[in-house]
Amino acid sequence: MRFLHTADWHLGKQLHGFNLQAEQQAAYEQIVQLAVQEKVDAVVIAGDLYDRAVPSEAAVQQLNSMLMDLNLKHHLPLLAISGNHDSAPRLRTGSAWFAATDFYLNTKVSQALTPVVLGDTQFFLLPYFEPFEARHYFEDDSIRTVQQAMEKLVTAMQAQFDLDKKQVLIAHFFAAGSTHVDSETQVTVGGLNAIPVDLLAPFDYVALGHLHGKDALHADRVRYSGSPVKFSISEATQTKGVWIVDTDPFEATFKPLTPLRDVRILKGSFDDLTTPAFYQQQTQDDYLSIQLTDRQVIPNVMAVLREIYPNIINLERVNGPVVTDNQITEIDPSLDPMLLMADFFKQTTDETLTKQQQHWAQNALTAATKED
Amino acid sequence: MRFLHTADWHLGKQLHGFNLQAEQQAAYEQIVQLAVQEKVDAVVIAGDLYDRAVPSEAAVQQLNSMLMDLNLKHHLPLLAISGNHDSAPRLRTGSAWFAATDFYLNTKVSQALTPVVLGDTQFFLLPYFEPFEARHYFEDDSIRTVQQAMEKLVTAMQAQFDLDKKQVLIAHFFAAGSTHVDSETQVTVGGLNAIPVDLLAPFDYVALGHLHGKDALHADRVRYSGSPVKFSISEATQTKGVWIVDTDPFEATFKPLTPLRDVRILKGSFDDLTTPAFYQQQTQDDYLSIQLTDRQVIPNVMAVLREIYPNIINLERVNGPVVTDNQITEIDPSLDPMLLMADFFKQTTDETLTKQQQHWAQNALTAATKED
Structure with missing residues (x-):
């Protein structure tokens, strides 16, 4: 048998x-x-x-x-x-x-x-x-x-x-x-x-x-x-x-058995992972758990990576984030959302919100609160 | 064939x-x-x-x-x-x-x-x-x-x-x-x-x-x-x-085919339906749609009928309810629930709520509102 x-x-x-x-x-x-x-x-x-x-x-x-x-x-x-x-x-x-x-x-x-x-x-x-x-x-x-x-x-x-x-x-x-x-x-x-x-x-x-x-x-x-x-x-x-x-x-x-798309961990810096010479060597449509070695804030990180690797199932900062003196490490839920947003905007763009931007943000926030 | x-x-x-x-x-x-x-x-x-x-x-x-x-x-x-x-x-x-x-x-x-x-x-x-x-x-x-x-x-x-x-x-x-x-x-x-x-x-x-x-x-x-x-x-x-x-x-x-329990309409007054001489002639555990001919308020009507007919699937007042001058026919949702309850209590028991009863009702209401 x-x-x-x-x-x-x-x-x-x-x-x-x-x-x-x-x-x-x-x-x-x-x-x-x-x-x-x-x-x-x-x-x-x-x-x-x-x-x-x-x-x-x-x-x-x-x-x-x-x-x-x-x-x-x-x-x-x-x-x-x-x-x-x-x-x-x-x-x-x-x-x-x-x-x-x-x-x-x-x-x-x-x-x-x-x-x-x-x-x-x-x-x-x-x-x-x-x-x-x-x-x-x-x-x-x-x-x-x-x-x-x-x-x-x-x-x-x-x-x-x-x-x-x-x-x-x-x-x-x-x-x-x-x-x-x-x-x-x-x-x-x-x-x-x-x-x-x-x-x-x-x-x-x-x-x-x-x-x-x-x-x-x-x-x-x-x-x-x-x-x-x-x-x-x-x-x-x-x-x-x-x-x-x-x-x-x-x-x-x-x-x-040979997987159609493999499930694997991909580790590296954001710069490496987004360099054609690197990613062209990869099976880009595998299911990837990405371990980023960077510590600094990277705007839009997931959207950029998904352009290259469409099947990302997880994203980790293996070295933790950068912690600076003025950074909010634990979010106080009582904080005003507009303040949080202004702070986040400052951190990611290094600019402050203009009056017009504040106005847009306030409107969006009001609309979102209503939907709740 | x-x-x-x-x-x-x-x-x-x-x-x-x-x-x-x-x-x-x-x-x-x-x-x-x-x-x-x-x-x-x-x-x-x-x-x-x-x-x-x-x-x-x-x-x-x-x-x-x-x-x-x-x-x-x-x-x-x-x-x-x-x-x-x-x-x-x-x-x-x-x-x-x-x-x-x-x-x-x-x-x-x-x-x-x-x-x-x-x-x-x-x-x-x-x-x-x-x-x-x-x-x-x-x-x-x-x-x-x-x-x-x-x-x-x-x-x-x-x-x-x-x-x-x-x-x-x-x-x-x-x-x-x-x-x-x-x-x-x-x-x-x-x-x-x-x-x-x-x-x-x-x-x-x-x-x-x-x-x-x-x-x-x-x-x-x-x-x-x-x-x-x-x-x-x-x-x-x-x-x-x-x-x-x-x-x-x-x-x-x-x-x-002979049903195990039939589905049928049972019409009559509350007094008739709850008289042993009547209900003992009935297959009491059929699935019943009850058409009550009474018009007056009957306290606890469903609970009393279910004692006799365990499988009631529907209860209708075929002659409509009694409408009196002081009856609230359309409920105003802005009305205070305590007022509504007091009114309902008066209609069904013909008594007014005692202070103790009002207290109990208020406590129950507060608890129910909290649960929401």
Whole structure:
């Protein structure tokens, strides 16, 4: 059994107001191409297909098209679960019809205990769940944490193990370190809702979703695929991609994806960033978090930079602003707005407001106050 | 071919704040029972499955369960279209997989021109559409109205007619009267977006959704099923149900459904309505629009009536209120709220506010104003 492991598509997600639909589509196209090239027997999507419980019509259309393309056009078996960002009841629409074409979409804890058998492998598809669902399912009020629930679930899954086959768990949770008490990697982050990787040892492989970086966890047989697209500045340095997993003999190979527009940090002085010799070397339409090294006031800085870099998602002054004696460092909200404006004008232009300018400003202020 | 014709389920709809889920479920249970008893070959649902473009999770679960029950449990072929209340992109989720079990769910104009053939009948499933969709589909900028679009659509459908078979159109629009110029039933309501029934003459039967009463149109071969449940007071006198339609020889039989709680008008004096001998004869938990014949002020009228009739959706004074000389008939918004309250108190209790009461009222008013 060879399968492709991906997760956290987050269709419908926006990045600082920018629609990522084209980026997500471009990543998807590479995923399906990889699935075909690598001749995988199935595609695993480990939760968070959508970014929101109520996705937009556009996101619904995009996911529907992708799933139809994978399963009905390319005839690839699909193994998918709902994540914490998905609405399980909404996502499961149609799923009762999907199994006929080897598309398994699990959204309930109870479904996890009936493995899907494809080739030499039993797949256990465990959707994201809250402790109360496991409490209800097992009729056991002592289950208060995801970790307690997982202990029971893994035991119940093991009872279903066919020892002639390999076992793969598909899940969407926070897995962490190890429970070895003498280890530095003891579970300390996430508390009782983190699943220790040792608990997952019975499986030949655990295909996880939830964390967006493939390096969030270091365990040979328990892996996050990460998201196919960078969804925040904090993911700027991550390499995005998918795992191609062979069960026998076991092998997991990471296949990177090429972003349509990258998300990255661009650091420099305003003069450097606006010099053609510099910016012509840049992929100007990447999603950029700009770190300006200047400290002085630069009039209209964002508008000027956006002329060159249209997709700026963030602007930071890494060295802080210049602080002068007469500068207002903390704005007193009781200050007269006209005084604030006059002060700002003086700072940026080094001129004082003329009578006519004061008049215009006062009129604009009056109009704006009325609109409130 | 014998089929059941229903429409306008409007799952998720509320009636003056009351959740109709139980009523809709009860109607559905009767529909499926009829389908089985009458040994129909298919069930037709002519649009507005949901009440809203973004239905609640509960409504999604309810529709999904019903469709699974009909198609996967009872193995009934389903022929459904989206209505103006449905979001076509959301509703079509999964539909590419449905056809394998004879469940056809059309949400695009283009799909209407490929008939679904079941038994002796070609079904044309035309979802609700706006003129621009037909304009786009036919690449014909002259299409400005639904009527113009329908002329082209009917012609295109006729080109697909297999004369050895019967033809049934399933659609969701406003059909009206006849185009006979000498007729009294000329299209006068709905203007250019009403479809004249004459235009639909090529079909052996037209199964319509949109209007909620089966008697909205009087044409032998063009019928509204109406909604299975009453959705407003204006539907209080309608009989709800479904059509059982035979194509050869043609016959259409209306099968009424029994409401779980009826929607009806209850008229009488306050004394009558609150007399046990009267109300014990009533189905007290029906959804009631109460028409009170009294004219005098009745303190706490709604609270008292709701003790007896828990599901009041409306209260009307059919004879108008008593108007006395000292009564404020139009409230002057500049009036002091304390004066208004004192006046109201006097009218309803015939007493004046005590000093303590005035104090309480003033405190409550001050607190309420602060919250604003």
